[in-house]
Amino acid sequence: MGTKIPVLVSARHLHLSQDVVDILFGKGHKLEPAGPSNGQFLSTSRVKVVGPKCSMENVAIMGPCRGFNQFEISMTDTRTLGIPAPIRMSGDIEGTPGVKLVGPAGEVELDKGVIVAKRHIHLSKAAAEELGVADGECVMLRVESEGRALIFDDIIARVGGPESVVHIDTDEGNAACVVKGTMGQIIKK
Ligand SMILES: [Zn+2]
DSSP, X not given: OOOEEEEEEEOSEEEOOHHHHHHHHOTTOOOOBSXXXXXXXXXXXXXXXXXXSXXXXXXXXXXXXXSSOEXXXXXXXXXXXXXXXXXXXXXXXXXXXXXXXXXSSOEEEESSOEEEEOOEEEEXXXXXXXXXXXXXXXXXXXXXXXXXXXXXXXXXXXXXXXXXXXXXXXXXXXXXXXXXXXXXXXXXX
16 A cells, blocks of 8 residues: 555546548548647547447547557447447457547548456556556555545556556546545555
């Protein structure tokens, strides 16, 4: 116990290949960071997603482009859109549902890639050693918040990143009343 890790809430977002970005926004369109960034960034480009039950405008695209297409949504979004996406780790998209994307220059029908991202903790090597947590280990996390402190189970540790941070989605963040500056503590199982 002891080490406190910042908890970050990710709203629904897309990771796209350059091929798909070209179709949606026009050939050679470059994803630009919406603010200061190092590495992965929230881009200024937005797109409409069309599900069987509902459409969503202004969905954020993360940059830079990746080798595959993935749409990360919350459990609430799966109901709103009518897309029964499974809980998966990022990149594990085989057998997942697809979705239609509509950009200013064209449309793309993704045949897979819609997931509810499994909650996870990025740990630096040093932090993982200090906590005695291995890469891929399933741990619990106690989130401190104003009036809604919550212990999450089923959180996967991913060791090796530059910093330690917890990634959860908007449903999970709201359940624990996570705001800017909210911290969590790992509980080993
Ligand atoms: Zn993450």
